[in-house]
Amino acid sequence: MIRSDILNKNPEKDEFKILSPTAILGYGFPEKSFLNAMEMKPDLIAVDAGSTDPGPYYLGAGVSFTDRLGVKRDLRYILTHGVKNGIPIVIGSAGGSGAKPHMDWCEKIIKEIAMEEKLTFKLGKIYSDIDKKLLTEKLKNQELIPLGIPNVLNLDDIEKTTYVVAQIGVEPFIELLKEGCDVILAGRAYDPACFASLPIMLGYDRGLAIHLGKILECAAIAASPGSGSDCAFGILKKDSFVLVPLNEDRIFTTQSVAAHSLYEKSDPVHLPGPGGELNLEDVQFLDIGNGMVEVKGSKYIKSKKNMLKLEGSKMIGYRTITIAGSHDPVMIEKIDSVIDKVKERVNMLLEKENIKGDIFFHVYGKNGVMGRLEPINKAFSYEIGILIEAIADTQENANTICSLTRSTMLHYGYEGRISTAGNLAFPFSPSDIKAGEVYIFSIYHLMEITDFSLFKKEIEIVNYC
Amino acid sequence: MAKKNIREIAKVIRSKNSSPFEITFDIIFKDLETFNKVKENNLITKSLIASLYKLKEDEIMDIIYFMPALAVKFGMKRIVTSGAPGDTDVYGAQQHGPLLSIELDL
Numbered sequence: 001m002i003r004s005d006i007l008n009k010n011p012e013k014d015e016f017k018i019l020s021p022t023a024i025l026g027y028g029f030p031e032k033s034f035l036n037a038m039e040m041k042p043d044l045i046a047v048d049a050g051s052t053d054p055g056p057y058y059l060g061a062g063v064s065f066t067d068r069l070g071v072k073r074d075l076r077y078i079l080t081h082g083v084k085n086g087i088p089i090v091i092g093s094a095g096g097s098g099a100k101p102h103m104d105w106c107e108k109i110i111k112e113i114a115m116e117e118k119l120t121f122k123l124g125k126i127y128s129d130i131d132k133k134l135l136t137e138k139l140k141n142q143e144l145i146p147l148g149i150p151n152v153l154n155l156d157d158i159e160k161t162t163y164v165v166a167q168i169g170v171e172p173f174i175e176l177l178k179e180g181c182d183v184i185l186a187g188r189a190y191d192p193a194c195f196a197s198l199p200i201m202l203g204y205d206r207g208l209a210i211h212l213g214k215i216l217e218c219a220a221i222a223a224s225p226g227s228g229s230d231c232a233f234g235i236l237k238k239d240s241f242v243l244v245p246l247n248e249d250r251i252f253t254t255q256s257v258a259a260h261s262l263y264e265k266s267d268p269v270h271l272p273g274p275g276g277e278l279n280l281e282d283v284q285f286l287d288i289g290n291g292m293v294e295v296k297g298s299k300y301i302k303s304k305k306n307m308l309k310l311e312g313s314k315m316i317g318y319r320t321i322t323i324a325g326s327h328d329p330v331m332i333e334k335i336d337s338v339i340d341k342v343k344e345r346v347n348m349l350l351e352k353e354n355i356k357g358d359i360f361f362h363v364y365g366k367n368g369v370m371g372r373l374e375p376i377n378k379a380f381s382y383e384i385g386i387l388i389e390a391i392a393d394t395q396e397n398a399n400t401i402c403s404l405t406r407s408t409m410l411h412y413g414y415e416g417r418i419s420t421a422g423n424l425a426f427p428f429s430p431s432d433i434k435a436g437e438v439y440i441f442s443i444y445h446l447m448e449i450t451d452f453s454l455f456k457k458e459i460e461i462v463n464y465c
Numbered sequence: 466m467a468k469k470n471i472r473e474i475a476k477v478i479r480s481k482n483s484s485p486f487e488i489t490f491d492i493i494f495k496d497l498e499t500f501n502k503v504k505e506n507n508l509i510t511k512s513l514i515a516s517l518y519k520l521k522e523d524e525i526m527d528i529i530y531f532m533p534a535l536a537v538k539f540g541m542k543r544i545v546t547s548g549a550p551g552d553t554d555v556y557g558a559q560q561h562g563p564l565l566s567i568e569l570d571l
Contacts, residue, residue: 052485055548055555148486150546255493258533259477262491266483266540268531285533316550360551371553372544375519375563391550440549441485 002182003086006043011203016236017042018195020216023228025049025074025091025106026066029219033231033246038081040233040244045082046194047074048217049106050093052311052441053264060162060313060439062101072109076117079110079183083119089183090173090194097311098188099163100129106185111462120465124181126172127456128188130164130310130447134454138447145446147309157314157442164312164443169274172455173197179459187455188311190273191217199236210278211298212241214271215260222260223250240296242288251291258285274309276302305448312443317357318395319435320402322388324409324424330416331423332379335363338423342409349404357392357401386424391438402432471567474499477536478564482557485547487526489540490514490561499571500535508569509537517563 009016019042022029026049054065064071082089095102103125110123135158138144144153151157158164165188174197176184186194192213199209212234215222220230223245233244243252261280262268271278282297326332339361346359364385367374388409390401410424417423471478477493492509494500503509511525518541526540545552554560 052547053482053556055552056485057548148484148542150486255534258531259491259493259536262489262493262531262534262536262538264481264483264489266487266489266526266538267529268534268536268538269529283533358550362553367553369553369559370562371551373518373520373560375517389550438550441546444485 001086002088002180006086006088007202009043009202011205011238013238016044016199016202016204018199018212018216018234018236019045020195020219020232020234021045021047021078022074022231023217023219023221024051024066024096026070028070028074028229029231030247031077034077034081036246037231037233038085042087042233044088044090044195044198045078046090046092046216047078048092048189048191048194050096050098050188050191054096056313056439056441057437059097059099059165059311060315061437062099062163064095064102064105066096068109071106072113075109076113079113079119080117083121083182088177088198090186090197091184092186092189092191092194094185094187097163097165098128098186099165100127100187101163103127103185103187110183110185114462114464118464120461120463121182122180123460123462124176124179124184125458126168126176126184126186128165128168128186130166131454132158132161132164135164143447144310145307147444147446149441149444151442153443153445160314161312161442162315164310166308166310166447166449166455167274168308168455169193170197170200171452172457174201175452176457176459177201181459192273204236205238207278207298207300208241208295209236210273210300211280211283211295212236214278215243215257218260218263220247220250221263222252222257224253224256225250226256240294242292242294245291252293254285254287254293257293257295275306276300306450307446308449310443310445310447311441313439314442315437316440317391317393317438318398319438320390320395320398320432321435322402322406322426322432323428324386324388324406324426324431325383326386326424327383328419328423329382330418331414332381332384334414334416335366335379335384338409338412338414339363341414342405342412345408345412346401346405350401355392355397355400357390357397359401359405360389360391362387362389395434395436399432399434406431468568469571471569472565474569474571478561480557480559480561482547483540486543487540488543488557488560489538490564491536491538492564493534493536497535500532502571503537503569504530509539511539513567514539517566
């Protein structure tokens with residue numbers, strides 16, 4: 001049961017204290033920081049697990065990008081301390097990408113811990129999955145607004161997209177909090193939502209709650225020195241919030257906190273989210289000593305329409321790779337023309353066999369990191385790393401293309417060659433690695449949502465006392 | 466006036482995805498005085514960034530100064546979407562290198 005003193009907080013005079021244990025559920029935190037935070041009696045423990053940073057695969061394949069053991073370790077601390085002390089626990093973007101399989105994965109871990117630690121609590125689940133029929137209808141009515149995605153969405157893309165999730169705002173969380181859920185597990189959510197929903201429900205200022213949530217969702221990344229694997233603590237007041245360090249190794253500074261609103265954002269002052277914008281035009285960051293920073297003036301500006309961001313990935317094929325290297329100065333000098341010739345030969349062979357696919361060379365020591373953005377057009381290294389990548393419609397075809405490219409490059413007689421035994425050094429046997437399914441982002445659009453009941457909610461009592 | 470390398474006056478220079486289709490760059494200066502000089506003299510320009518990356522000026526997004534963080538930022542569209550075939554940096558966190566050669570008249 002959530003303690004009544006938490007639910008009876010008065011925003012006019014009471015402080016609301018939030019613990020963010022880690023930047024991404026599963027990234028870990030020092031036990032000491034967590035226990036320091038518990039001594040400060042938090043009113044909410046919240047953690048956001050999600051990001052699109054690791055790329056389209058994890059959402060599309062329904063797989064978590066964090067390790068199960070790490071997630072279970074973090075959750076064990078959070079659940080045991082939270083449930084035993086009557087502190088609500090809110091988890092957003094379950095399993096990283098927050099689609100149904102990620103929810104199921106995380107739910108199973110929560111229930112395992114409940115059983116092992118003999119815990120009883122009311123569990124509320126919110127699914128952020130968007131029904132494809134609804135999406136198709138919205139597409140036909142031209143009600144999906146692309147957010148920088150280069151390809152034009154069509155019905156076939158929707159069909160091939162495995163999971164579509166919406167970044168939900170605070171409303172569905174508040175519904176479950178009102179039902180008295182002790183632990184909330186949500187699918188894909190706007191990062192600050194799991195931190196901001198309870199204080200907003202209790203009447204705290206929306207702009208301050210969301211800004212605090214935005215900082216806390218990255219935990220100690222906003223501290224100096226920053227860390228994604230350490231806890232952070234926020235105290236929300238009527239007209240401001242305060243960030244408190246929990247580890248003697250780091251402090252919050254006005255600059256570290258201010259700099260956080262730049263991080264991963266194209267505009268540091270206008271930060272759009274579900275249903276509105278966090279506006280930092282009048283924000284003030286004040287050093288109040290002891291490594292603490294007070295923030296004032298953050299505003300929430302409601303937009304006319306309640307737009308939510310949708311994310312989806314579709315499978316486009318299979319990948320096989322080979323990692324190799326060269327230490328031959330003649331080959332390194334001519335690497336671009338060697339690659340062109342090898343591609344030409346392989347493509348000829350593939351055409352005869354009627355196998356379709358793409359070959360990519362990642363040349364480390366030249367432009368492996370920056371690709372086409374690399375301004376330097378020459379390798380200065382005495383050795384280069386060559387990653388051969390093949391993508392095709394089946395794993396077998398990707399294997400074939402990778403194998404052919406590897407063997408062609410190994411023995412290709414480029415002009416001026418002196419070393420005739422083989423052009424590549426392979427670190428492994430087998431040299432080729434099946435890398436499995438390849439996904440791309442297919443949906444990254446805004447959609448107006450007025451009816452929050454489309455996000456399925458479930459409540460159950462988990463009882464292992 | 467002596468030219469100073471950006472590494473002497475900035476404490477953070479970084480790149481990161483701001484979406485799967487866009488990379489954002491932050492330069493965070495060590496002190497307010499330097500930040501103000503850079504801002505007032507408009508030393509970080511689209512043409513400077515474009516020349517470092519061999520891009521056209523209109524491919525660089527607006528240069529935004531943010532005083533509370535002593536920072537200047539700008540962005541660019543990704544040539545390849547994060548994680549799509551042909552991408553080289555899924556997180557976009559290693560595209561800042563060319564910025565480290567910036568020399569500024571302060």
